[in-house]
Amino acid sequence: MANNQESEEMFQRSCFITRLVASSVNISETAGSIIKGIMSGGDLKIVDKADSGQQADLQTEADRAAQYLIEKSLQEKFQNRLKIIGEEEVTSKIPNRDLSFSTEVLKIDSKLPEELRNIKEEDVVIWVDPLDGTSEFAAASKGRTPNLQQVTVLIGIAYQGKSIAGVIHQPYFQGNEGRTLWGIVGVGAYGLQICTSGDERIIVTTRSHSNKGVQNALESLQKKKLCDKIVQVSGAGFKVLRCLEGAAAYVFASDGCKKWDTCAPEAVLIAAGGMLTDISGQRINYHADVQYPNSGGVLATCPWVEHMPYVEALKDSCNL
Numbered sequence: 001m002a003n004n005q006e007s008e009e010m011f012q013r014s015c016f017i018t019r020l021v022a023s024s025v026n027i028s029e030t031a032g033s034i035i036k037g038i039m040s041g042g043d044l045k046i047v048d049k050a051d052s053g054q055q056a057d058l059q060t061e062a063d064r065a066a067q068y069l070i071e072k073s074l075q076e077k078f079q080n081r082l083k084i085i086g087e088e089e090v091t092s093k094i095p096n097r098d099l100s101f102s103t104e105v106l107k108i109d110s111k112l113p114e115e116l117r118n119i120k121e122e123d124v125v126i127w128v129d130p131l132d133g134t135s136e137f138a139a140a141s142k143g144r145t146p147n148l149q150q151v152t153v154l155i156g157i158a159y160q161g162k163s164i165a166g167v168i169h170q171p172y173f174q175g176n177e178g179r180t181l182w183g184i185v186g187v188g189a190y191g192l193q194i195c196t197s198g199d200e201r202i203i204v205t206t207r208s209h210s211n212k213g214v215q216n217a218l219e220s221l222q223k224k225k226l227c228d229k230i231v232q233v234s235g236a237g238f239k240v241l242r243c244l245e246g247a248a249a250y251v252f253a254s255d256g257c258k259k260w261d262t263c264a265p266e267a268v269l270i271a272a273g274g275m276l277t278d279i280s281g282q283r284i285n286y287h288a289d290v291q292y293p294n295s296g297g298v299l300a301t302c303p304w305v306e307h308m309p310y311v312e313a314l315k316d317s318c319n320l
């Protein structure tokens with residue numbers, strides 16, 4: 001939907017990071033509509049990106065169309081000055097664009113910390129996962145148990161190698177209603193009720209990419225009383241959502257997850273008071289020239305749980 005004159009002026013007055021997040025919120029929602037439209041159409045045009053002999057790595061027309069929309073819209077909005085790294089290549093031919101923005105985001109512009117106020121287009125790297133949880137999306141189209149709420153659209157913003165802002169859109173939250181969460185480190189996380197206390201320590205982990213290392217790490221957390229229950233769900237975005245809404249941690253002691261899976265969720269989680277690092281406690285580097293895989297695994301802890309005890313507990317059991 002087009003923005004009116006007054007909000008256009010407010011947009012122009014805002015800092016670049018605020019404008020980028022405001023645009024990304026609306027673009028992620030339009031990506032969600034495209035994803036739902038392709039699912040309703042029934043033909044996902046699935047391609048397997050994996051090398052032969054490897055575990056399936058699916059891509060659907062929804063992944064491709066959402067990637068196209070996000071990249072083209074952001075570049076058009078910001079005069080082609082952005083460095084965007086996406087999971088998928090921009091191959092779709094559906095000429096969609098969304099140049100609108102969220103006026104809700106513009107309202108926090110004055111809260112932006114000093115060090116983020118002067119950031120320019122050339123200073124950031126944008127990590128895009130147009131559809132996180134593709135395995136669930138593809139499975140739902142084949143009539144298997146639908147876990148579509150685990151699908152998210154992720155737009156992460158990095159500055160000087162650190163994730164500083166992120167947008168997570170969940171198209172199938174409460175059926176087809178959907179919701180969008182966004183966060184800026186040092187400002188806050190918006191779009192959901194953040195859980196700030198808990199008794200039972202639920203650990204969320206992979207549903208479809210488990211292995212011996214992943215299991216060993218979880219067993220050692222159980223022995224050290226840092227895990228009461230293990231819940232297997234798909235998607236890096238959805239697992240971080242679970243950490244914001246009651247789970248204690250997201251533990252994935254394996255490679256496979258990539259920078260576009262973690263950049264947006266990391267910023268939202270840190271903005272909410274949690275933490276996301278690799279398994280050894282190192283912050284993930286999001287510079288443009290880094291390798292894409294998160295070869296050190298992923299450890300995310302929720303706002304009411306301390307991060308270091310998990311790092312310590314995983315030291316002996318994990319050889320990533």
Ligand SMILES: Nc1ncnc2c1ncn2[C@@H]1O[C@H](COP(=O)(O)O)[C@@H](O)[C@H]1OP(=O)(O)O
Pocket residue numbers: 055057087129131132133134135205206207208209233234235236252255256257258261
């Ligand atoms: N071995 C892998 N190959 C490809 N993608 C992976 C792999 N492991 C994880 N991912 C990506 O990381 C996300 C989180 O992993 P998991 O669900 O296993 O915890 C997945 O949704 C998938 O993102 P995507 O669906 O965008 O391809």
Ligand SMILES: [Mg+2]
Pocket residue numbers: 057058087134
């Ligand atoms: Mg994928």
Ligand SMILES: [Mg+2]
Pocket residue numbers: 129131132133236260261
């Ligand atoms: Mg992903």
Ligand SMILES: [Mg+2]
Pocket residue numbers: 063087129130131132133134
């Ligand atoms: Mg993806």
